[in-house]
Amino acid sequence: MESSSPSFNNLITDLFNKPSLIETFVDILFFTVPIWLAVMIGVLIGWAWTPRWTSLLFLGFRSKLRGFAWTAPPGFGARRLWLAFTALSAFSVGRRMWSNFREKERKEEGDRADGESVSGLSADVKCSIVNSEGDHDVITEKDLEHLLHLLDGKDLVWQSMMERSTSNMACQAWRYEPETGPVVYRSRTVFEDATPELVRDFFWDDEFRPKWDPMLTYVKILEECPDTGTMIVNWIKKFPFFCSDREYIIGRRIWEAGKTYYCVTKGVPYPALPRRDKPRRVDQYFSSWVIRPVQSRKGDGLLTSCEVILLHYEDMGxxxxxxxxxxxxxxxxxxxxxxxxxxxxxxxxxxxPTLSRCAHMAAIATKISFDGGSEMVPGDKNTGEPKDLVEEDEIF
Incomplete structure (x- = not known):
């Protein structure tokens, strides 16, 4: 150990005695650190909401860096830094201009379509019908069976996520993580002083949805069947700034058993609407629920409350x-x-009381009955909870 220490010290001394190596190291350090600052400034300029002040800031930085670039020693690579900063800034500005151009082009395409894009909570979505004579077997009894299988929850281990309530609403939520595929979420919500029919119409009514769902920015009815109530709709949802918007082609249908409604919605293929780069289309999507009357928490024994059991999963990328x-x-x-x-x-x-087009279609349900004593809503008969439960693990 004692002999290795002097040799290491000699190596360090020799390294520092070579000016070319030191100059190269300093040049690399001087060049690398500011380039990331240039990247961050370029990103800010490219994504700023109001480019007026960012343009002034960019010009100020450019003038300062220009003076520094031509007075610094050539060995430090300051001129290369200035060229890199200019290239990055030009790239970010060009990207912003291209993004604005593409956004304008998409807006013009949307305006030519019958559907209308919405922004904010006050505007209504204008639902238009593209085709009423298409193939309406996109949602079948197999999809209903899939919903019932998830509701039954056999061999599924559910993790409790949440249990909250207000004076006129209570909610519980769970999740199941399969080995492959997206996480499956299950929730049970009880609305006081509500009827199943009104809750059913509420979930189906795409014209009213933007008033409470700020993510939904575009809706179009692509197909509908007046016999079964099946619909195919096109949704576009706005995601946070770090994600592109998502597009959904959703098929949906309702089955009715007594006062219980089985509402099935899932992603379906639709070749007539070509896939685009943006917004990104979500193919794997299943969001279905069971709506039924339940006794009020007031304890009067009356079925004046409405229970909604939701099963949902999707692959958003x-x-x-x-x-x-x-x-x-x-x-x-x-x-x-x-x-x-x-x-x-x-x-x-x-x-x-006038029904919207979507709410009118929600009233067209396929009547079904269950044989023998089988449960209409699998799970706990009183609470709708899944059968196999575990407490939530702190895995985040």
């Missing part, structure tokens, strides 16, 4: 852990928006 974290932290806020939207819908229907 986002890493699974990131998606789980977003769902976990955003679930209660989303449910509060949904509940507020339902109460607003309840008030609007009292003031104007």
């Amino acid at each position: 986002i890493p699974k852990d990131v998606a789980k974290l977003g769902v976990r932290h955003g679930m209660w806020g989303t449910l509060k928006k949904l509940h507020g939207g339902f109460r607003a819908y309840q008030t609007a229907r009292k003031q104007d």
